[in-house]
Amino acid sequence: xxxxxxxxxxxxxxxxxxxxxxxxxxxxxxxxxxxxxxxxxxxxxxxxxxxxxxxxxxxxxxxxxxxxxxxxxx
Numbered sequence: 001x002x003x004x005x006x007x008x009x010x011x012x013x014x015x016x017x018x019x020x021x022x023x024x025x026x027x028x029x030x031x032x033x034x035x036x037x038x039x040x041x042x043x044x045x046x047x048x049x050x051x052x053x054x055x056x057x058x059x060x061x062x063x064x065x066x067x068x069x070x071x072x073x074x
Contacts, residue, residue, distance in 0.1 A: 014043060 017036045024033035041047060 010043075014040065017043075 017040050021033050021036035021040065024030070024036065
């Protein structure tokens with residue numbers, strides 16, 4: 001019975017992803033290759049946004065209600 005190798009650190013996970021990417025590209029199986037590239041990119045900080053997360057209208061209403069402000073002038 002073979003024992004599964006379990007990733008124990010970031011370097012091993014990255015090496016495994018690179019192996020998967022290389023094999024998938026060689027086999028021309030684009031979905032797993034693309035996913036591996038995506039995960040490798042995330043690991044180096046790509047696709048992060050510096051923009052503030054958008055607040056929904058519902059969130060603004062809930063925050064105003066918590067603050068006791070109905071937004072209306074007397």
